[in-house]
Amino acid sequence: MLNLYNTDETCPSFTRLSFHSAVVGTGLNVRLMLYTRRNRTCAQVVNSTFLGNLNVTKKTTFVVHGFRPTGSPPVWMEDLVQGLLDVEDMNVIVVDWNRGATTVIYNHASSKTRKVAVVLKEFIDQMLVQGASLDDIYMIGVSLGAHIAGFVGKMYNGQLGRITALGYKEPLGNIDFYPNGGLDQPGCPKTILGGLRYFKCDHQRSVYLYLSSLRENCSITAYPCDSYRDYRNGKCVNCGIPPKESCPLLGKSNKQFSPCPSLTVLSPCFAVYHYFVDIITWNKNIRRGSITIKLRDKAGNITESKINHEPAVFQKYHQVSLLARFNQDLDKVATISLVFSTGSVIGPRYKLRVLRMKLRSLAHPERPQLCRYDLVLMENIETVFQPILCPKNLQL
Missing domain, CATH: 2.60.60.20 (PLAT/LH2 domain)
Incomplete structure (x- = not known):
């Protein structure tokens, strides 16, 4: 098991806070936790003055979580770290800013995002001094974490290797994916009677779609289209048919796997x-x-x-x-x-x-x-x- 959340002193754990902390608010504290294929289950805390076992000749992926209104660690973090390491021999750095993201007031968390970005820039600057390349730096940001990734990218004038933003509606990337039109997702509660899941299920689905894209038996095909209505009317499914270009794949698919096409339902690979x-x-x-x-x-x-x-x-x-x-x-x-x-x-x-x-x-x-x-x-x-x-x- 990945040692993100335990209390074992020999393996640093992701910050776990309570709802009480969310109510009273938390000051910002950023911890960078390094995982590699050599230490998949036990993180090494690194910072701008100590890069630890980070190999600057390999790709480095930063995983940045978002708003944490209850103080709990992200339930998807372990699977994402392991999935990335399964796909490629790289450095994976979990950006733990739970102290700062934990609050019931969203604006309080969002006001700290630029400060988190500054911490990441200081760390990346040291990586560059040691010989790293911006082309090999990849950021995955979830919710407010996507904004943090964007701030870091702007600090380097858009020269980072790649940024994947999970949780934003407006088009702003080289390519934007809208599963099920980007609105209600299958299996998520349709009314407030669904409790907390009503507020987070649709938003969080982007993470699980990305996780699905890491699996070797499930690449998720998307279809370029002007509108969801046109898509559902069968007007946008001709990509990949010669002489047209191949259909884009959602997420980090470095290999061409057998297709598991497009929009999501509740199945192991979130596809229909x-x-x-x-x-x-x-x-x-x-x-x-x-x-x-x-x-x-x-x-x-x-x-x-x-x-x-x-x-x-x-x-x-x-x-x-x-x-x-x-x-x-x-x-x-x-x-x-x-x-x-x-x-x-x-x-x-x-x-x-x-x-x-x-x-x-x-x-x-x-x-x-x-x-x-x-x-x-x-x-x-x-x-x-x-x-x-x-x-x-x-x-x-």
Whole structure:
């Protein structure tokens, strides 16, 4: 176990304070705790006059936490330190400014951020004297820690190797990621009845997304887009298809792993799996409505997507491409079910006459695409069928 929080005198621990400290306020005290692959579980306290075991020829990553209204250590810190060391042989420095960040008044904590940045600059200056390069200095800032990282970057005129800011809405980076549009995150409480999680869950998700990006079996693909609405309407998922450039990956992905695409749900790698459902209809009149699609494999695993973010317009002999998002990725689909709905509570029930349906995976474009022909979907009634492989001329 990483010795961030214990009271063992031989291994410095991250400052643990109480809610009482948050109420009365705390004066600023910054401690820099160095971890390397040689001392993964026991930190070494370093400062601008003592660099300790820091190897200036290697990359150095500073991890800077944010506002701590209860005084407790960040629950994600241990996983982040270990994840970074798993990815690369580097120096990881935990910036412990809990004495200063612990307060119930946010402005009191934010007023100390520039002072923390000055401490970090003094330390980095000494690293540079010893032969370190700004290109090898990386900062990960969470919440107010992101502001601290930004202040340090400004002090070096934007010459730091990289800054990752977790917890800011406005676009300000070389690239900005907005999981689920950057608003409410799946699995987080929607009302204040969720207690403390209501205030921190959405905000903290950025940290866990970053942690997921460090895992070798889960790189998180993002799709450049002008708006979340355009994305959900399937207008922004063509990156990576030649001749376009590859899709950007969220977080610190130094290797190209098998994709675990884009927006988040509650799964081990915080990802959903994207498919296009292409439908050509032959109704004489225009039909407007939503489609719910369910996939089932031979083992009985089922995953479902309700594509209802914006009613689709089905016109005779026109293909409508719907973006479906599933929280499971079924390798071999045995059956597909479709439900068509206009959303109307009263009035007649409509039919959607499907000339052809095609299912294609965005996560694995190399997989054979699945088709079905001549379906009649009765409104609000589930239609289950076995798909067949699309002809080669449709595998595009």
